[in-house]
Amino acid sequence: MLAPPTVPAEGGFVQLTGWGGGEPEVIVPQAAEVGFNEIIVWNSDGDYLRRLVGVGHRHGIAIYASLSLSDMSGWRKRRPGIEPPLQAMNAEEDAALERIAGDSSKGKSRYQYGGEPFQPIEVLTTPLLCPHSTGVREFFEGQICDILAVPGVRGVAFDFFGYRNYRCCRCARSVAAFEAWLRRQPPQPPEKALERFSLETLVEFTNALARHARSVRSDAKVQCHVYPVFLPDPLYGNRLDVDYCGQTAAWYFEPFWGPEKIRDYSRVIFGQEKKHFSRAEGVALVGVYNRPELYPVKGPDRLTQELDAILQGGGDRVQVCSLNDVLKDAATREVFRRFFQRPRP
Numbered sequence: 001m002l003a004p005p006t007v008p009a010e011g012g013f014v015q016l017t018g019w020g021g022g023e024p025e026v027i028v029p030q031a032a033e034v035g036f037n038e039i040i041v042w043n044s045d046g047d048y049l050r051r052l053v054g055v056g057h058r059h060g061i062a063i064y065a066s067l068s069l070s071d072m073s074g075w076r077k078r079r080p081g082i083e084p085p086l087q088a089m090n091a092e093e094d095a096a097l098e099r100i101a102g103d104s105s106k107g108k109s110r111y112q113y114g115g116e117p118f119q120p121i122e123v124l125t126t127p128l129l130c131p132h133s134t135g136v137r138e139f140f141e142g143q144i145c146d147i148l149a150v151p152g153v154r155g156v157a158f159d160f161f162g163y164r165n166y167r168c169c170r171c172a173r174s175v176a177a178f179e180a181w182l183r184r185q186p187p188q189p190p191e192k193a194l195e196r197f198s199l200e201t202l203v204e205f206t207n208a209l210a211r212h213a214r215s216v217r218s219d220a221k222v223q224c225h226v227y228p229v230f231l232p233d234p235l236y237g238n239r240l241d242v243d244y245c246g247q248t249a250a251w252y253f254e255p256f257w258g259p260e261k262i263r264d265y266s267r268v269i270f271g272q273e274k275k276h277f278s279r280a281e282g283v284a285l286v287g288v289y290n291r292p293e294l295y296p297v298k299g300p301d302r303l304t305q306e307l308d309a310i311l312q313g314g315g316d317r318v319q320v321c322s323l324n325d326v327l328k329d330a331a332t333r334e335v336f337r338r339f340f341q342r343p344r345p
Protein backbone atom coordinates (compact mmCIF):
# COMPACT_ATOMS: atom_id res chain seq x y z
CA MET A 1 0.00 0.00 0.00
CA LEU A 2 1.25 3.45 -0.87
CA ALA A 3 1.11 6.12 1.81
CA PRO A 4 -1.28 8.89 0.71
CA PRO A 5 0.69 11.88 -0.54
CA THR A 6 0.04 15.26 1.06
CA VAL A 7 0.36 16.95 -2.35
CA PRO A 8 -2.90 18.38 -3.66
CA ALA A 9 -3.96 17.17 -7.10
CA GLU A 10 -3.26 20.52 -8.74
CA GLY A 11 -0.03 21.15 -6.78
CA GLY A 12 3.24 19.32 -6.79
CA PHE A 13 6.61 19.89 -8.38
CA VAL A 14 7.06 21.87 -11.60
CA GLN A 15 10.25 20.29 -12.89
CA LEU A 16 11.46 16.68 -12.98
CA THR A 17 14.88 16.00 -14.41
CA GLY A 18 16.30 12.52 -14.89
CA TRP A 19 19.98 11.61 -15.11
CA GLY A 20 20.32 8.56 -17.34
CA GLY A 21 20.58 7.27 -20.84
CA GLY A 22 19.49 4.69 -23.35
CA GLU A 23 17.74 4.38 -26.68
CA PRO A 24 15.91 7.68 -27.34
CA GLU A 25 12.88 5.96 -28.91
CA VAL A 26 12.52 3.77 -25.80
CA ILE A 27 13.32 6.00 -22.83
CA VAL A 28 11.89 9.35 -23.93
CA PRO A 29 8.21 8.31 -24.33
CA GLN A 30 8.40 6.36 -21.05
CA ALA A 31 9.94 9.33 -19.24
CA ALA A 32 7.32 11.72 -20.64
CA GLU A 33 4.56 9.41 -19.47
CA VAL A 34 5.87 9.59 -15.86
CA GLY A 35 6.11 13.39 -16.01
CA PHE A 36 9.78 14.03 -16.66
CA ASN A 37 10.41 17.23 -18.59
CA GLU A 38 14.21 17.08 -18.79
CA ILE A 39 16.79 14.36 -19.35
CA ILE A 40 20.52 14.68 -18.70
CA VAL A 41 22.59 12.07 -20.52
CA TRP A 42 26.13 10.90 -19.82
CA ASN A 43 26.76 10.67 -23.55
CA SER A 44 27.93 13.70 -25.53
CA ASP A 45 28.22 11.97 -28.92
CA GLY A 46 26.83 14.37 -31.54
CA ASP A 47 24.80 11.81 -33.53
CA TYR A 48 23.25 10.35 -30.39
CA LEU A 49 22.37 13.81 -29.06
CA ARG A 50 20.74 14.81 -32.35
CA ARG A 51 18.49 11.73 -32.23
CA LEU A 52 17.69 12.29 -28.57
CA VAL A 53 16.85 15.97 -29.11
CA GLY A 54 14.54 15.02 -31.99
CA VAL A 55 12.58 12.47 -29.96
CA GLY A 56 12.68 14.73 -26.88
CA HIS A 57 11.16 17.58 -28.87
CA ARG A 58 8.16 15.44 -29.84
CA HIS A 59 7.52 14.55 -26.19
CA GLY A 60 8.20 17.91 -24.55
CA ILE A 61 11.46 16.82 -22.94
CA ALA A 62 14.52 19.08 -22.94
CA ILE A 63 17.94 17.46 -23.34
CA TYR A 64 21.18 18.21 -21.51
CA ALA A 65 24.53 16.46 -21.98
CA SER A 66 26.83 16.10 -19.01
CA LEU A 67 30.51 16.73 -18.36
CA SER A 68 32.31 14.87 -15.59
CA LEU A 69 35.64 15.09 -13.80
CA SER A 70 35.56 11.27 -13.90
CA ASP A 71 35.49 11.18 -17.72
CA MET A 72 38.81 9.42 -18.38
CA SER A 73 37.66 7.88 -21.67
CA GLY A 74 36.63 11.33 -22.94
CA TRP A 75 40.04 12.65 -21.93
CA ARG A 76 41.85 9.84 -23.76
CA LYS A 77 39.76 10.46 -26.87
CA ARG A 78 40.39 14.23 -26.91
CA ARG A 79 43.95 14.14 -25.55
CA PRO A 80 45.50 10.94 -26.96
CA GLY A 81 48.94 10.23 -25.53
CA ILE A 82 48.63 12.86 -22.77
CA GLU A 83 48.35 11.58 -19.20
CA PRO A 84 45.16 12.83 -17.50
CA PRO A 85 45.96 15.39 -14.74
CA LEU A 86 44.55 13.39 -11.83
CA GLN A 87 43.69 14.43 -8.30
CA ALA A 88 45.92 13.09 -5.51
CA MET A 89 45.31 12.16 -1.89
CA ASN A 90 47.51 11.63 1.20
CA ALA A 91 48.63 8.28 2.65
CA GLU A 92 45.70 8.01 5.09
CA GLU A 93 43.20 8.69 2.28
CA ASP A 94 44.92 6.23 -0.05
CA ALA A 95 44.70 3.61 2.72
CA ALA A 96 40.94 4.30 3.01
CA LEU A 97 40.65 3.91 -0.76
CA GLU A 98 42.37 0.54 -0.59
CA ARG A 99 40.13 -0.61 2.27
CA ILE A 100 36.94 0.46 0.45
CA ALA A 101 38.02 -0.95 -2.91
CA GLY A 102 38.88 -4.28 -1.24
CA ASP A 103 35.54 -4.53 0.61
CA SER A 104 33.48 -7.01 -1.39
CA SER A 105 30.64 -7.33 1.16
CA LYS A 106 27.14 -6.42 -0.03
CA GLY A 107 26.64 -2.72 0.69
CA LYS A 108 30.43 -2.29 1.23
CA SER A 109 30.01 -1.70 5.01
CA ARG A 110 27.70 1.25 4.33
CA TYR A 111 30.18 3.07 2.09
CA GLN A 112 28.31 6.07 0.59
CA TYR A 113 29.98 6.41 -2.86
CA GLY A 114 30.63 10.15 -2.68
CA GLY A 115 27.66 11.05 -0.49
CA GLU A 116 28.05 12.17 3.15
CA PRO A 117 30.27 9.44 4.65
CA PHE A 118 29.08 6.82 7.10
CA GLN A 119 32.52 5.34 7.83
CA PRO A 120 35.05 7.51 9.72
CA ILE A 121 37.09 8.09 6.54
CA GLU A 122 35.59 7.65 3.10
CA VAL A 123 36.96 8.70 -0.29
CA LEU A 124 35.61 8.33 -3.80
CA THR A 125 36.83 5.14 -5.43
CA THR A 126 36.49 6.71 -8.91
CA PRO A 127 39.60 8.63 -10.10
CA LEU A 128 38.92 12.30 -10.85
CA LEU A 129 40.62 14.94 -12.97
CA CYS A 130 42.12 17.90 -11.08
CA PRO A 131 40.01 21.09 -11.33
CA HIS A 132 43.14 23.21 -10.80
CA SER A 133 44.60 22.07 -14.13
CA THR A 134 44.28 24.53 -17.01
CA GLY A 135 44.30 21.51 -19.32
CA VAL A 136 41.18 20.12 -17.65
CA ARG A 137 39.35 23.42 -18.02
CA GLU A 138 40.27 23.56 -21.73
CA PHE A 139 39.18 19.93 -22.16
CA PHE A 140 35.71 20.83 -20.83
CA GLU A 141 35.53 24.04 -22.88
CA GLY A 142 36.01 21.95 -26.00
CA GLN A 143 33.32 19.50 -24.90
CA ILE A 144 30.90 22.34 -24.15
CA CYS A 145 31.40 23.80 -27.65
CA ASP A 146 30.70 20.42 -29.26
CA ILE A 147 27.60 19.72 -27.16
CA LEU A 148 26.12 23.16 -27.79
CA ALA A 149 26.78 22.80 -31.53
CA VAL A 150 23.98 20.21 -31.61
CA PRO A 151 20.85 22.16 -32.59
CA GLY A 152 18.14 22.10 -29.96
CA VAL A 153 20.25 20.88 -27.01
CA ARG A 154 19.03 22.83 -23.98
CA GLY A 155 22.40 22.94 -22.26
CA VAL A 156 25.16 21.22 -20.32
CA ALA A 157 25.18 19.58 -16.89
CA PHE A 158 28.16 19.24 -14.54
CA ASP A 159 28.72 16.00 -12.64
CA PHE A 160 31.54 14.78 -10.35
CA PHE A 161 32.75 18.39 -9.92
CA GLY A 162 34.37 17.80 -6.53
CA TYR A 163 37.28 16.29 -4.64
CA ARG A 164 37.99 12.57 -4.19
CA ASN A 165 38.72 13.03 -0.49
CA TYR A 166 35.71 15.42 -0.16
CA ARG A 167 38.00 18.30 0.92
CA CYS A 168 40.85 19.22 -1.42
CA CYS A 169 43.27 18.00 -4.07
CA ARG A 170 46.79 17.17 -2.94
CA CYS A 171 48.54 16.91 -6.32
CA ALA A 172 51.70 19.02 -6.81
CA ARG A 173 49.81 21.48 -9.04
CA SER A 174 47.09 22.06 -6.45
CA VAL A 175 49.58 22.39 -3.58
CA ALA A 176 51.55 25.02 -5.55
CA ALA A 177 48.35 26.91 -6.39
CA PHE A 178 47.31 26.84 -2.72
CA GLU A 179 50.69 28.17 -1.57
CA ALA A 180 50.55 31.02 -4.10
CA TRP A 181 46.98 31.84 -3.00
CA LEU A 182 47.98 31.70 0.69
CA ARG A 183 50.68 34.34 0.21
CA ARG A 184 47.98 36.83 -0.86
CA GLN A 185 45.76 36.11 2.17
CA PRO A 186 45.78 37.51 5.72
CA PRO A 187 47.15 35.03 8.29
CA GLN A 188 44.68 32.26 9.17
CA PRO A 189 44.74 28.69 10.53
CA PRO A 190 46.18 26.46 7.76
CA GLU A 191 43.32 23.96 7.83
CA LYS A 192 40.68 26.69 7.38
CA ALA A 193 42.77 28.29 4.64
CA LEU A 194 42.91 25.03 2.67
CA GLU A 195 39.14 24.62 3.01
CA ARG A 196 38.55 28.16 1.74
CA PHE A 197 40.97 27.75 -1.16
CA SER A 198 39.46 24.41 -2.15
CA LEU A 199 35.90 25.74 -2.07
CA GLU A 200 36.66 29.04 -3.82
CA THR A 201 38.58 27.38 -6.64
CA LEU A 202 35.99 24.65 -7.12
CA VAL A 203 33.23 27.27 -7.28
CA GLU A 204 35.21 29.37 -9.76
CA PHE A 205 35.97 26.28 -11.88
CA THR A 206 32.22 25.65 -12.20
CA ASN A 207 31.31 29.29 -12.71
CA ALA A 208 33.98 29.84 -15.38
CA LEU A 209 32.65 26.86 -17.35
CA ALA A 210 29.07 28.09 -16.94
CA ARG A 211 30.14 31.50 -18.30
CA HIS A 212 31.89 29.70 -21.15
CA ALA A 213 28.67 27.84 -22.03
CA ARG A 214 26.73 31.12 -22.13
CA SER A 215 29.46 32.70 -24.27
CA VAL A 216 29.14 29.86 -26.79
CA ARG A 217 25.35 30.13 -26.93
CA SER A 218 23.60 32.85 -24.94
CA ASP A 219 20.45 30.76 -24.41
CA ALA A 220 22.33 27.68 -23.17
CA LYS A 221 21.26 26.51 -19.72
CA VAL A 222 23.62 25.08 -17.15
CA GLN A 223 22.60 22.44 -14.67
CA CYS A 224 24.61 20.49 -12.09
CA HIS A 225 24.55 18.07 -9.22
CA VAL A 226 26.89 19.05 -6.38
CA TYR A 227 28.85 15.80 -6.00
CA PRO A 228 30.95 14.29 -4.48
CA VAL A 229 30.14 15.93 -1.14
CA PHE A 230 32.34 18.85 -0.01
CA LEU A 231 32.53 18.08 3.71
CA PRO A 232 33.43 21.54 5.07
CA ASP A 233 30.24 22.95 3.46
CA PRO A 234 27.95 20.28 1.92
CA LEU A 235 25.29 22.78 0.74
CA TYR A 236 27.55 25.30 -1.00
CA GLY A 237 25.58 25.02 -4.27
CA ASN A 238 24.03 28.48 -4.09
CA ARG A 239 27.49 29.90 -4.80
CA LEU A 240 27.30 28.38 -8.27
CA ASP A 241 26.25 30.70 -11.09
CA VAL A 242 24.18 28.05 -12.87
CA ASP A 243 20.52 27.92 -13.87
CA TYR A 244 19.55 24.75 -12.02
CA CYS A 245 21.68 23.62 -9.10
CA GLY A 246 20.95 20.10 -7.92
CA GLN A 247 21.95 19.38 -4.33
CA THR A 248 21.44 16.08 -2.56
CA ALA A 249 18.23 16.01 -0.51
CA ALA A 250 17.86 12.23 -0.16
CA TRP A 251 20.88 9.98 -0.79
CA TYR A 252 20.75 6.40 -2.13
CA PHE A 253 22.10 4.13 0.53
CA GLU A 254 21.42 2.87 4.05
CA PRO A 255 21.21 4.47 6.50
CA PHE A 256 18.55 6.28 4.44
CA TRP A 257 18.03 9.96 5.22
CA GLY A 258 15.08 10.70 7.51
CA PRO A 259 12.28 13.15 6.62
CA GLU A 260 13.56 15.77 9.05
CA LYS A 261 16.99 15.93 7.42
CA ILE A 262 15.42 15.98 3.94
CA ARG A 263 13.15 18.88 4.98
CA ASP A 264 16.04 20.79 6.56
CA TYR A 265 18.23 20.37 3.48
CA SER A 266 15.34 21.35 1.19
CA ARG A 267 14.80 24.55 3.17
CA VAL A 268 18.39 25.52 2.36
CA ILE A 269 18.38 24.24 -1.24
CA PHE A 270 15.22 26.20 -2.10
CA GLY A 271 15.02 28.89 0.61
CA GLN A 272 18.55 30.16 -0.11
CA GLU A 273 18.72 29.40 -3.84
CA LYS A 274 19.20 33.06 -4.85
CA LYS A 275 21.56 34.13 -2.04
CA HIS A 276 24.43 34.69 -4.49
CA PHE A 277 22.94 34.61 -8.03
CA SER A 278 19.52 35.69 -9.19
CA ARG A 279 19.46 33.23 -12.12
CA ALA A 280 19.91 30.18 -9.87
CA GLU A 281 17.04 27.81 -9.13
CA GLY A 282 17.58 25.16 -6.46
CA VAL A 283 16.87 21.52 -7.30
CA ALA A 284 16.63 18.59 -4.87
CA LEU A 285 18.43 15.44 -5.93
CA VAL A 286 16.80 12.14 -4.98
CA GLY A 287 18.82 8.96 -5.41
CA VAL A 288 16.94 5.96 -6.81
CA TYR A 289 18.50 2.58 -7.48
CA ASN A 290 16.27 -0.39 -8.23
CA ARG A 291 19.09 -2.94 -8.12
CA PRO A 292 18.30 -5.22 -5.17
CA GLU A 293 21.22 -7.51 -5.97
CA LEU A 294 23.60 -4.60 -5.29
CA TYR A 295 21.90 -2.10 -2.96
CA PRO A 296 18.92 -1.92 -0.61
CA VAL A 297 15.90 -0.61 -2.55
CA LYS A 298 14.00 2.40 -1.12
CA GLY A 299 10.58 1.25 -2.35
CA PRO A 300 7.48 3.36 -3.07
CA ASP A 301 6.59 4.20 0.55
CA ARG A 302 9.99 5.66 1.34
CA LEU A 303 10.16 7.53 -1.97
CA THR A 304 6.74 9.02 -1.28
CA GLN A 305 7.96 10.13 2.15
CA GLU A 306 11.10 11.66 0.63
CA LEU A 307 9.23 13.63 -2.05
CA ASP A 308 6.73 14.75 0.59
CA ALA A 309 9.55 16.03 2.80
CA ILE A 310 11.07 17.97 -0.12
CA LEU A 311 7.70 19.53 -0.83
CA GLN A 312 7.29 20.46 2.85
CA GLY A 313 10.76 22.02 2.75
CA GLY A 314 9.59 24.37 -0.01
CA GLY A 315 10.87 22.37 -2.97
CA ASP A 316 9.53 22.80 -6.50
CA ARG A 317 12.16 21.03 -8.62
CA VAL A 318 13.63 17.54 -8.46
CA GLN A 319 16.48 15.73 -10.17
CA VAL A 320 16.45 11.97 -9.95
CA CYS A 321 19.33 9.66 -10.62
CA SER A 322 18.95 7.40 -12.29
CA LEU A 323 16.10 7.92 -14.72
CA ASN A 324 16.45 4.30 -15.86
CA ASP A 325 15.97 2.96 -12.32
CA VAL A 326 12.70 4.90 -12.09
CA LEU A 327 11.49 3.72 -15.51
CA LYS A 328 12.16 0.02 -14.89
CA ASP A 329 9.71 -0.29 -11.95
CA ALA A 330 5.95 0.38 -12.21
CA ALA A 331 5.46 1.30 -8.52
CA THR A 332 8.37 3.77 -8.63
CA ARG A 333 7.03 5.36 -11.83
CA GLU A 334 3.66 5.80 -10.12
CA VAL A 335 5.19 7.62 -7.11
CA PHE A 336 6.85 10.20 -9.36
CA ARG A 337 3.80 10.53 -11.58
CA ARG A 338 1.67 11.54 -8.58
CA PHE A 339 4.00 14.33 -7.46
CA PHE A 340 4.45 16.27 -10.68
CA GLN A 341 2.17 18.90 -12.08
CA ARG A 342 0.61 18.42 -15.46
CA PRO A 343 0.12 20.14 -17.61
CA ARG A 344 3.35 21.99 -16.89
CA PRO A 345 2.83 25.57 -15.70
Ligand SMILES: [Zn+2]
Pocket (backbone or CB within 6 Å): 086, 087, 088, 130, 131, 132, 169, 170, 171, 172, 173, 174, 175
Ligand atom coordinates in the same frame (compact mmCIF):
# COMPACT_ATOMS: atom_id res chain seq x y z
ZN1 LIG B 1 45.19 18.70 -8.12
